[in-house]
Amino acid sequence: MTKRNTQQRRHTIVRQLNEQGEVTVEQLAGLFQTSEVTIRKDLAALEKNGLLLRRYGGAVPIPSEMVVESESQKVSNQKLAIARCAAARIRDHNRLIIDSGSTTRALIPLLGKRHGLVVMTNALSVANALRDLENEPTLLMTGGTWDPHSEAFQGQVAEQVLRSYDFDQLFIGADGIDLERGTTTFNELVGLSRVMAEVAREVIVMVESEKLGRKIPNLELPWAQVDTLITDDGIDEASRAQIERSGVTVICAQSNKQLSGE
Structure with missing residues (x-):
């Protein structure tokens, strides 16, 4: 075959x-x-x-x-819908950064039909998922100091490695969205995320609509560093309009129907 x-x-x-x-x-x-x-x-x-x-x-x-019950089908469909929209923006031979997180990991199985990708990540879970692809991309790891909270590498070594390259796209999640300021996180270590955004030509945030408006103290990426927000169709028009006024393109993935695999 x-x-x-x-x-x-x-x-x-x-x-x-x-x-x-x-x-x-x-x-x-x-x-x-x-x-x-x-x-x-x-x-x-x-x-x-x-x-x-x-x-x-x-x-x-x-x-x-x-055998146990899987997570809510609604949540699964939301993540998959967001991942499909994100994958549609990737072309053969693109150079990507994929940050840690369950929503960004949902993107990885959809990369199997892309050729010549180069992918940098700071997350072992992302690296292991990439190795399962039949068209396995060139894999780069940041290295650095292991952070058990984010289950990813952080710190100055990781930042220095990132600054040695340039990338077409960054795919990154968020713990919350502050409609006025940008993406937010429970993790106090935000330096690496900002370096990721600095070295990528397009910064794409992948986040479920239920995280919009969450009050989380740590600002991760201000809207000035974000190009595109991909969320599901649960976002309300007022929130979408407010984010777009900050200069961010908002894409709403249709998650209200059963989505078949590629």
Whole structure:
């Protein structure tokens, strides 16, 4: 199978697993006439989606006692809708920064059809997700001091690394949105976010509408450093107009319907 058939291959892997009770990397590589590296990426992606458990050399089904309810479908659709709008702005060979956060991570599976990407991140979770892509981008890590609150690297070393490059786009989330000032965060370490914005030609904030108006003391990015805000269709017109008056383009992703995967 070709790379265009990744989803079909993964569906078949799940079916084989359900029928046989266990699959091996070697067996699947032979079945699909592809490399074991590709199969391991398939298994990693399927495990992340809660469809199997990896074991040495293969995978087994998830035991029934480990199956739990997923998060609200509404929230899931909001994040996916925002991620789809963000992914539509990315072109082959773009140089990206992807910050830590659950909304920015939702963007990563949608990058699999892009070629020649270069991605810098300060988050191990983002780096691991990028490594699961079949068209794996060139991955750059900031390094620096590990911050357990944000689960990402921060500090002067990370800032110096970022300033050694220039990027087309920054994709960054937020804990809250101050309609008058900009994006806000619970984390007091905001220096790296501002450096990320400085070295990117376009700064794209990805945030759910429920975070608009949250009173959080730490200003992360003032509106002067933000080019585009992508949110869901829960934003009210007054809030949208106020943000746009600050010179920010506001994109409202349609999240009020079931969204199918790419």
